[in-house]
Amino acid sequence: MTRAFTHVPVLEAEVLAAFRSVAPGVIIDATLGGAGHASALLAMRDDVAILGIDRDPIARQAATERLTPFGDRARVVAGTFSNLSAFVLNESEWIAGREIVGVFADLGVSSPQLDDEARGFSFRADAPLDMRMDSTSGITAAEYIASVELDELRTLLREHGEDKFAHAIAKSILARQPQTTSELVTAVEVVVPMAARRRGNVATRAFQALRVAINEEVRELDEVLSGAVQVLAVGGVLAVISYHSGEDRATKEFLKLQATGGCTCPVILGCVCGAVATMTVRKGGAIVASEDELARNPRARSARMRIGVKVAS
Ligand SMILES: C[S@@+](CC[C@H](N)C(=O)[O-])C[C@H]1O[C@@H](n2cnc3c(N)ncnc32)[C@H](O)[C@@H]1O
Known part of the structure; x- marks a missing residue:
């Protein structure tokens, strides 16, 4: 349907x-x-x-x-x-x-695009980490994480507002190699202390940064x-x-x-x-x-x- x-x-x-x-x-x-x-x-x-x-x-x-x-x-x-x-x-x-x-x-x-869980744009539902606007071409977010260097990922996260924790989040993402949206949320959560979390989901900026990179x-x-x-x-x-x-x-x-x-x-x-x-x-x-x-x-x-x-x- x-x-x-x-x-x-x-x-x-x-x-x-x-x-x-x-x-x-x-x-x-x-x-x-x-x-x-x-x-x-x-x-x-x-x-x-x-x-x-x-x-x-x-x-x-x-x-x-x-x-x-x-x-x-x-x-x-x-x-x-x-x-x-x-x-x-x-x-x-x-x-x-x-x-x-x-x-x-x-x-x-x-x-x-955000609401279709299967597309992997949102932390609100568990889904494969895809994030391509055109799911018929290009690489998925999970594939991007498998090939990106620490420096590039850290810079990407910094550009999307993760100043203080960009290095720790980038390292955690590369170590854990998330394949799903909830694994990505966990990779961020484990390195950002509760007291430092901003309004909304702790992984919001990481999702946005990856989406921007995947879709150039x-x-x-x-x-x-x-x-x-x-x-x-x-x-x-x-x-x-x-x-x-x-x-x-x-x-x-x-x-x-x-x-x-x-x-x-x-x-x-x-x-x-x-x-x-x-x-x-x-x-x-x-x-x-x-x-x-x-x-x-x-x-x-x-x-x-x-x-x-x-x-x-
Ligand atoms: C915010 S929505 C637009 C909604 C639209 N104005 C409406 O009233 O329904 C953005 C749309 O732009 C498309 N899009 C984003 N970047 C694009 C790009 N670089 N080339 C072509 N389409 C793109 C997305 O696939 C999405 O469907």
Whole structure:
């Protein structure tokens, strides 16, 4: 029996507002998931089409069903979003000369990916330690642990907030070689003293760090950001929702670089280096969920959306 794909889109009203005034054309939803945002965008604007990308075959199947009522205005494609230009090239017949007026990325995993015990993303249920968003390719988290060096694992854990215990956790994981989610939890628990544990599960950060490594999320984000600037038409909107500080920092720094063109000339001199800004940042800070949304959807708590508008090629 196939389980229902239930994912409540985060910051939906804010995403719709971000794309409300784009020119007619194609919006790329780089993280289609169950097509919650995509279907809302298509319902809001009958002069836009959506090219939806997802690496997860289960998500693509759910999205295809949900987008059926929109007919040829929605196109679902398989793959990772790191090479947006290739998707645009491959789909040029469907795009048919229309401009790319938006790129949207709602990063991380969907609720069904987290909730399906068999996929090994969560400590809430015991399951094989897999964590691949696309379970048809790449190596599992258990296989990664079997081949990773201590230094690399320690650095990964540090980058995900395990400053003090990164070394001990990395050593424990390598010594125990966990094959299941509960074995991973134990490998973390045995080296983090009760008094030092933070709110939530003691292994939360280790799970997140491994998931990011297995799915190459840092490289994927870097590449989708630069790909977006290449494929967007002038006036097109880039909106990115992040769920942890590393992703949000990378997005913020990327937008800042596009907005300055890399210029570091002293303000009093004005720009003398000839740098050209390719984007403007639509709002100073990140957009976060309202109290009302948080009451309905606690998973929106860590969401932060940043928006840029392309101003030059
Ligand atoms: C948070 S969910 C998106 C939910 C979607 N906005 C909705 O309303 O249903 C993120 C989705 O992006 C996909 N994804 C994450 N990283 C990806 C990548 N690098 N390339 C393609 N898809 C990716 C995941 O498989 C997941 O389905």
